[in-house]
Amino acid sequence: MFSHVIHLLKEMEKTKNKLIEENVMLKEQLERKSSFQGIVGISKQMQEVFKIIKQVAPTDATVLLRGESGTGKELVANAIHSLSKRSDKPFIKVNCPAIPETLIESELFGYERGAFTGATERRKGRFEIANGGTIFLDEIGEVPLNVQSKLLRFLAEHSFERVGSSKTIKVDVRVIAATNRNLENMVEEGRFRSDLYYRLNIVPIILPPLRERKEDIPLLVEDFLVRFNKIYNKIVKLTDRALRVLIEYPWPGNVRELENCIQRIVVLSNKKIVDQDELPLPVIYPEIKVASGDNETGMVKSYPLDEIERNTIIKALKDSNWKIKDAAIKLGITHRQLNYRLKKYKIVKIYKIVEN
Numbered sequence: 001m002f003s004h005v006i007h008l009l010k011e012m013e014k015t016k017n018k019l020i021e022e023n024v025m026l027k028e029q030l031e032r033k034s035s036f037q038g039i040v041g042i043s044k045q046m047q048e049v050f051k052i053i054k055q056v057a058p059t060d061a062t063v064l065l066r067g068e069s070g071t072g073k074e075l076v077a078n079a080i081h082s083l084s085k086r087s088d089k090p091f092i093k094v095n096c097p098a099i100p101e102t103l104i105e106s107e108l109f110g111y112e113r114g115a116f117t118g119a120t121e122r123r124k125g126r127f128e129i130a131n132g133g134t135i136f137l138d139e140i141g142e143v144p145l146n147v148q149s150k151l152l153r154f155l156a157e158h159s160f161e162r163v164g165s166s167k168t169i170k171v172d173v174r175v176i177a178a179t180n181r182n183l184e185n186m187v188e189e190g191r192f193r194s195d196l197y198y199r200l201n202i203v204p205i206i207l208p209p210l211r212e213r214k215e216d217i218p219l220l221v222e223d224f225l226v227r228f229n230k231i232y233n234k235i236v237k238l239t240d241r242a243l244r245v246l247i248e249y250p251w252p253g254n255v256r257e258l259e260n261c262i263q264r265i266v267v268l269s270n271k272k273i274v275d276q277d278e279l280p281l282p283v284i285y286p287e288i289k290v291a292s293g294d295n296e297t298g299m300v301k302s303y304p305l306d307e308i309e310r311n312t313i314i315k316a317l318k319d320s321n322w323k324i325k326d327a328a329i330k331l332g333i334t335h336r337q338l339n340y341r342l343k344k345y346k347i348v349k350i351y352k353i354v355e356n
Contacts, residue, residue, distance in 0.1 A: 039075050041213065045213050052203070053083065056080065057079070062203065063080060064178070064204045065179075066205065070254030073207060076205060076207065077136040081174075086134055089131075089132040091136065092130040094126050094138060097142040105146070106163045107125060108127055108150075109162055111165075112162050113164075127154065127160060128171055131172060132172055133173065134175075137175065139181075140177040141179040141183055149196075155175060155200070158173070159171075210258060211250045221238065221262060228262060238273075239275045241275060242278070242279055245276045246283065265280075277332070313338070313342070313345065324342075
C-alpha cells in the first residue's frame with residue numbers, strides 16, 4: 001500500500017509539472033501571438049510591425065501607416081497611442097473621406113460664430129479637441145489640396161486659425177496618418193503636396209496584406225471565433241478542412257474581410273462544427289470573384305449573384321463528372337432544384353450532363 005501511494009504521488013507530481021510546462025508554453029505562444037490588444041500575428045512581417053510600434057510609440061514622431069484597406073491601420077494607430085506618454089489624453093479619429101470637402105477644414109480646425117451660413121456658435125475642431133493627445137487622420141490621401149496646406153503648417157508649427165478667425169491657436173497634438181493610396185504617384189500627378197508627404201512620412205509603417213502572412217490566419221480565426229461566439233452565445237468551431245480553405249483564400253479585403261466572414265459563419269450556423277462546404281460561396285470558389293482590388297480605391301469588384309450561383313453549379317458539375325445526382329448532393333440541394341437551375345441558366349444547352 002505504501003509503495004502504491006508513493007507511485008500515485010509521483011504520477012501526480014509528473015502531471016503537475018506537465019501542466020506547469022504547458023501553461024508556460026501557452027503564455028509564450030500568447031506573447032508571440034500578439035504584443036498589442038487587438039493585433040494578432042506571429043508572421044515575420046507582423047513581428048517587424050510590432051517592433052517599429054514599440055520603438056516609435058514613446059516618441060512624438062509623426063507616423064504614416066501604409067497598406068491596403070482592411071489591414072488594421074486603425075488598430076496600429078490605437079496601439080501607438082496606448083503605448084505613448086499621451087495614453088491618458090484624447091485619441092481622436094478622423095475618417096477623411098467621410099467628411100464633405102466643403103466641411104473638412106472647419107471639422108479639423110473649428111470655426112467662429114458667423115463664419116458661414118449655419119455657424120450659429122463657435123465650435124472647436126478635431127485638432128483642438130485632441131490637445132495633449134493624438135489625432136488619427138485615416139485616408140489622408142482624400143484630403144483636398146486647400147486643406148493640405150493647413151495640415152502642412154500645423155505639422156511645421158503646431159498652430160492654426162479657426163475658420164472665420166485670425167487668432168492663432170497653438171496645440172500639442174501628435175499626428176498619425178494612414179492611407180491605402182499610392183501617395184508617390186499622387187505627388188507626381190499634383191494631387192498631393194510633396195512637402196506634406198515628406199512631413200508625414202517621417203516614420204512609415206507598412207502593413208502587409210493578409211495573403212502575404214497566411215501563418216497568421218489560424219490565430220485570427222481563433223480570435224474571431226472566441227469573440228463572436230461570446231457575443232452571440234454560441235459554440236461554433238471550424239474543421240481542419242474548413243480552416244485550410246480559409247488559409248488558401250486570397251482575402252482581397254484583408255483582415256476586415258476575414259473578420260466579417262467569421263462573424264457571418266457564427267451568426268448563420270445552426271451547427272457547432274462548420275465544415276468547408278458550409279463556408280461562404282466566394283471563399284469556397286474564389287475563381288468566381290475578381291481577387292485583385294483597385295489599386296487606387298482598394299475596392300473589390302464582384303460578379304452578380306446569378307453569375308455566382310451559375311459558376312458554383314458548373315464547378316459542382318465538373319467536380320462530379322457532370323452527373324446531376326452527385327452535383328446536387330455536393331451543392332446540398334435536391335435533384336429537382338438543380339434541374340430547375342440548369343434550365344434557368346441554360347447550362348443544359350452548353351454542357352453534356354449525365355442523368356444519374
